[in-house]
Amino acid sequence: MRLKTKITLGVLFLYAMLLLVSVLGYYYLTNLNAKARIILEDNYETLEYGKNMLMALDALSLDRRSALQRFEQQLKKQEDNVTETGEAAATGHLRTAFEQLKRDTLPPGKTIQSIRQSIYVIMDLNMQAIAGKHEKVKATANKALLYIAIISGVCFLLGFTFVYNFPGYIANPIHELTEGIKGIAEKKYSQRLHFKSGDEFGELATAFNTMAQQLDEYEHSNLARIMFEKQRAEAVISSLRDATIGFDNKHTILFANTPALQLLNMPETELVGRPAQEAAQHNDLLGFLVNRQDNAPLKIVVEGKECFFTKEQVDIHHEQERIGYVIILKNITSFREQDLAKTHFIATVSHELKTPLASSDLSLKLLEDDRTGHLTAEQQELVDSIKQDNQRMIRIVSELLNLSQVESGNIQLQPRPVPPLQVVQYALDTVKQQAAQQQVTIQTDVPEQLPRIQADVEKTAWVLVNLLTNAIRYSPRGSVIMLTVAQQDEHLLSFSVQDRGRGIPPAFREKIFERFYQVPGTHHQKSTGLGLAIAREFIEAQGGVIGLESEEGKGSLFYFRLPVSN
Template sequence: MLRTIKAKIALGIGVLFVLLLTLSVIAFVFINRISHNTENLLDANYKTIRYCSQMSYALNTRLRDSNMRALFADNLCLQEQNITEKGEREATQQLRLYFELLKKGMNDSSVIDSANKFLLTINRLNQHALEYKNAQAMQEASSARLWVSIITAVLILISFTLAVNFPDYIAGPVRLLTEGITEIAQKNYSKRIYLDNKDEFGEMAAAFNTMAEKLYDYENSSINQVLFEKQRVETIINQMNDGVIGLDAKGRVLFINVTAQHLLHLTAQESKGRYAPDLALKNDLLRMILQNEPGAEPLKIIVDGKEHYFSIDNRSVHTDDQSIGEVFMLRNITSFKELDISKTNLLATISHELKTPIASIKMSLKLLSDQRTGSLNTEQQEMVMNVQEDAERLLRLTSELLNMTQIETGNIQLKLQKVAASDIVVQALKTLHIQAEEKKVEIAVSVAEHIPLILIDADKTSWVLINLLGNAIKYSTAGGLVRVEATYADRNVMFSVRDNGPGIDDQYAGRVFERYFKIPGNELGGSGLGLAIAKEFIEAQGGTVSFRNLPEGGSVFSFSLPAAI
């Protein structure tokens, strides 16, 4: 039994070859037989009839003429060599006898008539033979035509059957395999190919079914595991107190947990699969979440009649350097905000309460230093001076804390008025000239001409410049130089303070304006509030602050305010 496609193809081609060879042999045999019969018909009987015609002409014309006798004798010899039919030999022999008689001079009519009789007999025998052989040739031709037609029809039928069935035998399994591969590509792992073939196609179908079965098992096991993990993750997300919203790469909502639904007044059914910006058109809170910028203030949301605070954290999800979605999280920071408010209120209360005893201490120190209350020895004077410095430091700290509480509560009170830039510089110099003299630091002042007035809170702006100038003096080396400049450009007045100190390490440069930040290892650092308060005061007046290190050493702190024009 044939088990390979190669053998079956060879068999099909072999059958066609044998059929073609059979048809060729049969056609050759019949054609050869018809040719042979036709050749006999022409070479034998036809020649005899021609010989008889020549002899009859010579016999009935002038046989006494030597030429005619020679003609008769030649054709008679030829006829004697061309005897093919039954009875033809005897008639030819009799014709030879009568010819001999004629040669001897017996020319009477009875001899001639007898010779004509035997010529007619020979001619009739060959004519009958011609008719018979013609009929036989016709019969052979008809038989050949019949057999060739039958065999041709059989061969055509067999060839047609092979032409119809054999390609389908090859193409059918290939088509089934193509359909199977297409289904597998579409993740239809239940697809199977059923073939009864025992050849390579059967082996191919069996291998395909094995592959599909393994893929089906793997897919089912993976899907079950993925579904379980998905359900577990969804359960965890729904139990979170923070609101969580997940978007796919096209901005459609993938999931939204219970907390987020409650905050946004949305349900999972009406939001899942929807384009998030479309939902945000009718949902202000969702629009604020989607438009959130880093560093934005926490959102205050009224939930069940109570104020809650939420910070927005959004993360892009990537895989193989490709973004596949985004996750927004509303972190409930209400408890932290309440603690922060309590801390701010506590600091405000403590700072306010400390100012009174500190003021009393300063007054007492002033009275002690007055000669009218009595003289102090040197040691007592040093103690009073130390206490006075500590009181001043405490007063500055309480002032900074009070300023910070104003900032944190958003209650910065601004007394705006038009002030000249030179007045702010003069006020700062007047406050710090003693500190500069004690450290032997030279202060170089440069105020540009024709600077327009600025609409500012003079006290808070002076406080900022005093803070920057005080830091510059503090961090400058003894005998160093501090530059204070005021310039005007692009409708803004800029104040800058440049020192020749060690500068600030680049890794901390981005944090100098953070609250309570102190540069590690800096023994001259204060509370870490001064620069943060300065930034808030300037930005509250519509200005900006900046910082940069100088290549040659030292640093520059600047702030700019819009001119009142």
């Protein structure tokens, strides 16, 4: 039997019980109503007629004619309503006595007494009939109440039993199915449903058990392979030389390889499976890795030796959804040592080269002095060429020294309140000769009422000289370079250099401040590619910013901004 059929039969059963009680109640109520109506029609009306006839007799002395007419009317009604045994004879006696009263064949007193006696007999018969019928109606009502109570009680018990059990018949399989699905979701594939019914629930149980069996078989068939893959993945992670820590989306630590455990100095049992913030409360390094987002090198003391690491965070995605991330600490100690050795080497070589270069520059100046003798035109040309090369070498050595100072982190700054015009004038005096040689005009826009800047004069002037030198170098002959100083806001002062060169393509603008970088197609024999990189370091070390705006074919605008002195 289908579930729909069972529900329909259950509802029909309740409806049938309700209909049975309703029909039984209707039958007995109709029966009682009919008997009450019979009593009213047969007996109560006769009593009413008798009462009216007695009243008419009492009115004979007042209005005989009218009283006789009313008596006649009531008597006819009584004659039409004879229903009880003996009532017909008494009514006949009443008619005879009334006819005698109308004819006055007997003394009035005796006739009236006879009439009253007949009326009393009739009323007594109907009173007795009413009492008897009342007992019958009462018995019938009691019987009806008994039957209705019995049937209602039986229907109530059946209905209560049905209402109590039938919802469970529907809900219990659904509850068992829900629990079974939860078990499957928790990978408890041994879950089975046992419904003995042959309805939809039975079919559902069969389908569920088949699914659970297939999942169980699949789980066991793949369990060995999954465990093997898991162990292999753990072995791969543990064999990584870089410290690696894995997290899920809720920042729970999933794994940590051996190098990571050694750096954190924590056992795996106290780390894996715990929330990162909770574990970080007992480990400063883990707290730093979890809470800090920058990638600055970390200095960690390992076995009494200072080691340097870089932090790299890699998100893990599955089907375009982020499921976790991995933090990797790469040991860059050897690279750091090599970089430091390189910096020291550059500084040493540059320092050693600067002394003979300065000496040779002095010698060239002595050669140009007339007191040491006149030079021929060919000799003067050779001296000028050597002097230019010597100046270029001095500039390169100076840039290398500045670079080594930047890389070592030992930039020596002497910031003080400086008038912007002092920096501008120093830079203009430095590049004046170079601008004249290139036939380039430098125009300035420096208001007199500008506030002082908090800066190192030498380093700031060096940056401005570098920007002007580059502008002169890449500007066409006869062009104009615009040097502008303006107040950016109440806290910053801006220095900008606008040239009319070819401009810088958008693809190369972000790299222009990197070391040794030159825009392709613009290589210059006098450029090392270090000037802008060092300029950025100098400006940022003073709390400022440096940048550029450029458009191909319309030139470039390089600027830097420094804080205003309080």
